[in-house]
Amino acid sequence: MPRFLRQFGLRSLLLFCTLAAVCFGLWRWHMSWVDRQFELAAQIGEKDGQLRWETWGPAWLHETFGSRYFSQIVMxxxxxxxxxxxxLELLREISTLEILYLAGNPITDDGIAVLDDLPKIKRLALWSTRLTDESLKHVGKLKQLEALDIHYTQMTENGLAHLRGLKQLSLLRQDLLLTDQGIGHLQTMPNVQLERIQAEQLSEESLRWVGTQRGLTSLQLKHPQGDRWADGISAMTKLRQLQVSYGEMGDEQLRAILRANPLVLLELENVPVGDAALIPIEWLGSxxxxSLSETNVTPEAxxxxxGSDARKLELSIMSKDCINTQKPFTGPICQWQGEFQEDEWQHLALCHRLQELTIAHPLPNAEHLQGLASLKSLQSFTLHGPGSDALVGALAKLPHLSFIALRMSGGITANGYGQLKGAANLGRLYLSQCQINDEQFAEIAKISQLGALLISTSSITDAGIQPITSLGNLNELYLFDCPNLTGEALRTVSVLSxxxxxxxxxxxxxxxGLAHLHGMPKLQIVRITGTRFNPQAMSDLLDSLPARQPRKVSNPRY
Structure with a gap:
């Protein structure tokens, strides 16, 4: 026996050998475990998984033995x-896992049971899956869970019962429809913060808890109870979207919310706020x-x-009268629904920067159209529905108007169309389903500045189209559903140089008729549908056009 061992007793030597054997055994077990982790990592990689490793232990261990056996998978x-x-079964042996992203995969509640063997999970993403409340039974066992994302799943607020008491959970992303029951479950999680709440029929107690969620970016409430729930919203300084329907809110409460929050979207339906609730648009930078539906806000407000800075405005009838305004570039877009009375047409004059106006709403009497005549910046006007000579007269006075589209706009006489001769910048006129006859077309043909003309669903005849030769500047012509025209009409069209x-x-x-178009000096594109002709005749026509070349022309708006 070596001399240095003689100083130890047999018992001490046995104890030392046993301890050494245990240490070497544990080290060997650890090496096998690490080797298995690398095998699992390779299999996960074969299935397009991304991993993150973390090392542990002092630097001298890595320098002496390398980092392989001091590494573990954490993501x-x-x-x-x-x-x-x-x-998912590949994950069962990775007990060191802390971050797991399973979003957007066809996994089921049975597969998610693997979480029972992953107690160290801190961040878990399950969004955009078919998982149900059953999966939350397994999620609820993750006592170290800090962040959970379950939006776009089949889970409901009932599943939140399985998460009750998760003390570490601080971020919960979800799109559940919550009631008092769901809020009650959330209240048992002392540190939880939501980014979004969608709820209905919440009591005043539940709404007070909602008011503590200062990190909310989106809040959607339907039938909130009481009249003080809105007081806490002004303290939500990160709120970007607010949607409320059938709830009590005062003018001052809404003004406070608009001042305090960087709102991007505001939707109110059947909320009794009035004109005094709105603040100047320059304070609404974000x-x-x-959207204001069935509120007490008037069209004038x-x-x-x-509307004062809007470039686009639509006035229409859907389920209710509707106003849409749009400011260029950064907005805002405003949609209002309510009752638009005849005497409120005069308020269109407030939109003094308006460039595009679309109306799908019955027109008022002539005396109430003066608001239109005030829109000196208007460039484009579209009407869906009956028109009038008074309307055309008001449009003819607008100095920058360059586009008019009328759809199903009966009620305009030949004299009415004749007034458009005074619209000096009118370059495009689209008349769809306006039942234009020869007499009306004769007046339309006097608008010599036209560059594009569309006539649809018209009774115009070959004789009636002859005045078109007066449109010397015309470069685009669309004729749709004109059954009284024949090939002879193309003889007249051929004069348009x-x-x-x-x-x-x-x-x-x-x-x-196609032969009449041969040799037109500027004609480049001819499109004919809905009638029979010899393809060779079209080919001959195209070959005869000196200016023919590929050119993209968008379909007309009508």
Missing amino acids: VDWHRKRIKDED LRRV VLRIF KLQFLQLQNVPVDDI
Whole structure:
């Protein structure tokens, strides 16, 4: 026996050998465990998984033995990798896992049971899956869980009962429809913060808890109880979207919310706020969309605040009268629904920067159209529905108007169309389903500045179209559903020396008619549908056009 061992007794030597054997055994077990982790990592990688490793222990260990056996897997990202339940079994042996992303995969509640063997999970993403409340039974066992994302799943507020008491949970992303029951479950999580709440029929107690969620960015409430719930919203300084329906709110409460919050979206339906609730638009720097339905806000206030800088405005009838305004570039867009009375048409004059106006609403009497005549910046006007000579007269006075589209706009006489001769900048006129006859067309043909003309669903005849030769600047012509025109009408069209684009649809022209277009000096594109002709006749026509070349022309708005 070596001399240095003689100083130890046999018992001490046995104890030393036993301890050494245990240490070497543990080290060997650890090496096997680490080797297995690398095998699992390779299999996860084969299924497009992304991993993150972390090392542990002092630096001298890594320098002496290398880092392989002092590393562990802490993250697996299988986001949208089409993994299934059987693939999740690879995770059972990775007990060091802290972050797991399983979003966007066809996994089920049975597969998610693997979480029972992963107690160290701190961040878990399950969004955009078919998981139900059953999965939350397994999630609720993760006592170290800090962040959970379950939006776009089949989970309900009932599943939150399985998460009760998770003390470490601080971030919960969800899109559940919450009631008092769901809020009650959330109240048992002392540190939880939500980014979004969608709730209905909340009691005043539940609404007070909602008011403590200062990190909310989106709040949607339906039928909130009481009249003081809105007081806490002004303290939510990160709130970007607020949607409230059928709730009590005062003017001062809404003003405080608009002042305090960087709202991007505001939607109110059947909320009794009035004109006094709105603040000047310059204070609404971040606001991009406002929807006011069945409130006490009047059209005058909407047009004064949101219309003064608007470039686009739509006035229509859906379930209710509707006003849409749009400011260029950064907004905001405003949608209002309520009752728009005849005497409120005059308030259109408040939109003095308006460039595009669309109306799908019955027109008022002539005396109430003066607001239109005040829109000196208007460039585009579209009407869906009956028109009047008074309307056309008001439009003719607008100095910058360059586009008019009328759809199903009966009620305008030949004299009414004749007033458009005074619209000096009118370059495009689209008349769809306006039942234009020969007499009316004769007046339309006097608008010599026109560059584009569309006539749809018209009774115009070959004789009636002859005045079109007066439109010397016309370069685009669209004739749709004009059954009384024949190939002879194309003889008249051929006189238009500047015409570049011609489209006919359901106009009974023939090969002889196409021959009249041969050699037109500027004509480049001819489109004919809904009638029969010899393809060779079209080919001959195109070959005869000296200016013919590929050119993109968008379909007309009508």
